[in-house]
Amino acid sequence: MSNWPNNQPDSEDKKISQEYYISWAQKAYKHIQEEKAIEQSDTSQVNTIETIDSLSINTSTSDKSLKKNIPTWMQKSNRLDALKENATESKAYNNETSVDLNKEFVWSAKILANQGRDPEDVTKDEIQWLTRLHQGLGKTRRGLLNKLKFVLGQGPLNDDVVAEIEAILLQADIGINATDYIITSLQDKLLEESLPSEQAIEYLKNILCDILNSPLKKVQNSEILVKKEVLNIWLLTGVNGAGKTTTIGKLAYLAQQLGHSCIIAAADTFRAAAVEQVRLWGEKTNTPVIANPGKNTDPAAVVYDGLIAAQARGVDLLLIDTAGRLQNKTNLMEELAKIRRVIDKKAENAHVESLLVIDATLGQNGLRQTELFLEAAHLSGVILTKLDGTSKGGIAIAIAQQFGLPIRFIGVGEDIQDLKPFSSYEFVEALLNE
Numbered sequence: 001m002s003n004w005p006n007n008q009p010d011s012e013d014k015k016i017s018q019e020y021y022i023s024w025a026q027k028a029y030k031h032i033q034e035e036k037a038i039e040q041s042d043t044s045q046v047n048t049i050e051t052i053d054s055l056s057i058n059t060s061t062s063d064k065s066l067k068k069n070i071p072t073w074m075q076k077s078n079r080l081d082a083l084k085e086n087a088t089e090s091k092a093y094n095n096e097t098s099v100d101l102n103k104e105f106v107w108s109a110k111i112l113a114n115q116g117r118d119p120e121d122v123t124k125d126e127i128q129w130l131t132r133l134h135q136g137l138g139k140t141r142r143g144l145l146n147k148l149k150f151v152l153g154q155g156p157l158n159d160d161v162v163a164e165i166e167a168i169l170l171q172a173d174i175g176i177n178a179t180d181y182i183i184t185s186l187q188d189k190l191l192e193e194s195l196p197s198e199q200a201i202e203y204l205k206n207i208l209c210d211i212l213n214s215p216l217k218k219v220q221n222s223e224i225l226v227k228k229e230v231l232n233i234w235l236l237t238g239v240n241g242a243g244k245t246t247t248i249g250k251l252a253y254l255a256q257q258l259g260h261s262c263i264i265a266a267a268d269t270f271r272a273a274a275v276e277q278v279r280l281w282g283e284k285t286n287t288p289v290i291a292n293p294g295k296n297t298d299p300a301a302v303v304y305d306g307l308i309a310a311q312a313r314g315v316d317l318l319l320i321d322t323a324g325r326l327q328n329k330t331n332l333m334e335e336l337a338k339i340r341r342v343i344d345k346k347a348e349n350a351h352v353e354s355l356l357v358i359d360a361t362l363g364q365n366g367l368r369q370t371e372l373f374l375e376a377a378h379l380s381g382v383i384l385t386k387l388d389g390t391s392k393g394g395i396a397i398a399i400a401q402q403f404g405l406p407i408r409f410i411g412v413g414e415d416i417q418d419l420k421p422f423s424s425y426e427f428v429e430a431l432l433n434e
């Protein structure tokens with residue numbers, strides 16, 4: 001569905017100096033400002049570009065401090081960052097449409113540069129997205145990094161160090177299975193050679209990326225794609241409040257951005273307000289919604305209507321919203337199984353993705369939910385929401401390791417643009433790269 005970069009850069013690329021990234025970020029910033037200026041036909045952007053240039057010149061000529069290689073704007077933003085570190089974690093980002101050339105910008109630019117991107121090619125949206133991801137996982141990252149650097153810097157992995165690493169990983173919601181696997185891999189490596197803590201963390205990043213990427217070896221597409229010339233059906237399931245309906249809206253928006261035609265089937269007929277909520281997202285995204293507002297409507301019948309409409313209109317993508325709660329769990333699972341049977345029977349040639357939506361703030365609960373939905377919905381992947389909240393993020397690794405399911409999308413906020421295809425590289429960097 002997307003051309004969102006998912007490549008893990010070569011380790012060689014990681015050795016590039018900070019100066020390179022700062023200069024890359026400046027170019028990207030300049031490019032974004034120019035694009036903005038073209039859009040607005042506003043001459044004010046010229047001043048900003050001049051300011052960046054003059055700030056860089058200032059740095060090399062007038063700053064006599066130890067930080068003389070760091071541009072003035074970076075030193076300022078470091079101070080801002082220190083303030084941010086002390087501030088409460090509550091709402092780490094705002095929704096302003098502009099971006100500032102600050103430490104977060106440079107971090108985001110670095111992640112894009114490492115993926116082989118051209119600074120003249122990046123968008124404000126990409127920078128904002130990475131910033132939100134980095135900030136969303138900020139609390140976990142700071143906890144993880146400080147502790148890991150300390151224990152990994154202590155030399156060989158003796159029993160005490162292993163126990164400490166175990167505790168750190170479990171606290172980050174990485175789960176028992178994945179933690180065992182990570183410890184074994186770390187032990188194998190660190191028995192071979194003794195690594196400084198920075199390098200041990202780089203190695204840990206590789207292990208985490210491998211875990212997150214391994215489910216993709218079993219599936220046809222490493223990226224989630226809306227396939228051409230076939231009906232694509234994405235069935236979204238999950239417990240109540242996980243973020244299914246919001247995610248449907250965001251996916252409809254994303255599909256639209258990528259030029260795919262889309263309709264939504266509102267198959268949560270349990271909650272009175274559910275259909276209305278889907279309709280609002282339909283209006284926001286100009287996406288037709290198939291619903292049956294009658295009382296006690298059979299959700300499988302709505303799915304059937306959705307399939308007929310999607311086939312008749314020849315749309316690329318049918319998104320199906322489902323209920324998160326029924327009278328009891330058994331009913332919910334039976335209903336999902338029925339929906340799945342209708343899809344498999346009536347749309348044999350369709351490409352079906354069955355995606356479990358999980359609220360990442362609920363930690364290990366996500367594993368129990370995956371177990372519950374796996375069979376009834378024939379899950380093919382997972383969408384993690386609320387990574388902007390109090391989520392520790394590790395649940396992504398736990399799910400990939402324990403169930404072999406790929407994480408397909410992640411959500412970092414309530415707004416329409418706050419959902420993107422998952423990239424293991426970006427996620428692991430947000431988790432372990434300050």
Ligand SMILES: Nc1nc2c(ncn2[C@@H]2O[C@H](COP(=O)(O)OP(=O)(O)OP(=O)(O)O)[C@@H](O)[C@H]2O)c(=O)[nH]1
Pocket residue numbers: 238239240241242243244245246247268271274322323324325357385386387388389411412413414418
């Ligand atoms: N902060 C944050 N909030 C989110 C995110 N995704 C969804 N939400 C919020 O989570 C709440 C529940 O979202 P819904 O989409 O209604 O959840 P649902 O799974 O459809 O819930 P039911 O219909 O009751 O089963 C809403 O307030 C959303 O705005 C996210 O990525 N970040």
Ligand SMILES: [Mg+2]
Pocket residue numbers: 244245246268274321322
């Ligand atoms: Mg809902």
